[in-house]
Amino acid sequence: MRVVDLGLISYAEAEAIQKETLTKVVDGAEETLFLLEHPPVITLGRNGGRENLHVSDEFLQQQNIELAHSSRGGNITCHFPGQLVAYPIFRVAKKPGGMRGLFHDLEEVVIRACAHYGLHTTRQEGRPGVWIENRKICSIGIAMRKWTSYHGLAFNVLNDVNLFSLITLCGLADAEPTSLEKELGRTDIDIQEVKHVLTEAFRAVFADSAMAQSQNSL
Numbered sequence: 585m586r587v588v589d590l591g592l593i594s595y596a597e598a599e600a601i602q603k604e605t606l607t608k609v610v611d612g613a614e615e616t617l618f619l620l621e622h623p624p625v626i627t628l629g630r631n632g633g634r635e636n637l638h639v640s641d642e643f644l645q646q647q648n649i650e651l652a653h654s655s656r657g658g659n660i661t662c663h664f665p666g667q668l669v670a671y672p673i674f675r676v677a678k679k680p681g682g683m684r685g686l687f688h689d690l691e692e693v694v695i696r697a698c699a700h701y702g703l704h705t706t707r708q709e710g711r712p713g714v715w716i717e718n719r720k721i722c723s724i725g726i727a728m729r730k731w732t733s734y735h736g737l738a739f740n741v742l743n744d745v746n747l748f749s750l751i752t753l754c755g756l757a758d759a760e761p762t763s764l765e766k767e768l769g770r771t772d773i774d775i776q777e778v779k780h781v782l783t784e785a786f787r788a789v790f791a792d793s794a795m796a797q798s799q800n801s802l
Contacts, residue, residue, distance in 0.1 A: 585790070587783055590620035592665060595627065595652045602734040605673045610730045617786055618671040619779050622663035624747055625650040629725055633660030636752035649747070656725035656735035658712070659755035666742030666763075668778055672786070674733050682731070687712055687724060689789050690737050694722045696785040697739070697778065703767050711756065714739075719762035720753060740764065741778050743771060 590598060598620055605616050626649060628634060637651075637660060644651050663669060672690070676682045691707050694714040698705045698721065705714045705721060714722035722739045740763035748761035765773050 585787065586614045586616045588616060588618050589779065590618055592621045592623065595622050595625045595650060595654075595663065598622070598669075598671065599654070602671050602673060606729055606732055606734050609673045609675065610732050615675060616673045617783070618669075618673070619783070620669050620671070621665050621667060621775070622669060623650070624648065624662070624664045625652055626660065626662045626747070626751060627652045627654045627656075628660055629654055629656050629658035630727075631657065631659050633658075633751075633755055636660045636755045637750065638752070639750050644750075649750075654725070654735065655727045657727065658723070658725035660751050661723045661725065661738065661754060662747045662751060663738055664744070664747045666740075666744055666775065668739045668741050668775060668782065669736070670739070670782060670786070671736040672733055674790070676728065676731050676733055678731050683726070683728065686726065686733060690724050690726075691722075692789045693782065693785045694737060694739055696789065697782045698764065700781050700785075701764060701768060701773075703764065711754075711759075713754070716762060716767060718758050719760045719767075720756075721762050721764065721767070723754060739778075739782065741773060741775050 676686050695705050708715050712724045713720050724737045725735050727735045743765040745761040745763050753759045
């Protein structure tokens with residue numbers, strides 16, 4: 585797995601890089617994990633979400649907040665500096681449950697990363713992402729092309745999650761945004777360190793997943 589840190593990058597530019605890399609991975613190139621942050625942007629998934637946007641396009645323009653339509657699944661969410669985004673360009677098992685297994689593994693990556701900091705997080709049936717009761721610390725939205733994934737997860741790390749006040753998070757009226765810093769009561773978490781922790785969690789989880797697939801095929 586090749587790991588590439590794109591730093592702070594626009595949503596459109598990151599999507600173009602993903603699609604270019606996806607074509608190469610489909611053709612046999614090394615799987616790639618992109619780590620990055622986005623400037624403030626609200627994104628609408630393939631399932632829509634415009635009805636869950638609480639402000640006008642004019643307001644967004646005045647605040648320099650981008651509004652983007654995305655090829656990922658899911659509803660509405662947002663990205664901003666201080667949120668760690670991970671885009672895995674990975675080949676997915678061509679079998680029933682392949683996509684569901686990918687979601688499970690992405691959730692597991694964040695659950696393990698949070699555990700590294702002493703924070704207990706969980707899954708919720710029918711509500712993709714990572715949670716602490718009704719507080720969502722990570723959203724997940726995936727797109728697939730030729731059994732290869734792109735887009736991925738958005739892990740709220742730093743305290744400021746105010747951009748979520750402009751939307752109904754993922755279209756879930758009872759969901760509240762939270763972050764690693766907010767839950768731990770800290771203001772000193774280094775996002776570069778979290779990138780390392782998340783990368784190691786990716787390596788561990790997907791190594792376990794690959795081993796399980798290999799054993800099941802015997």
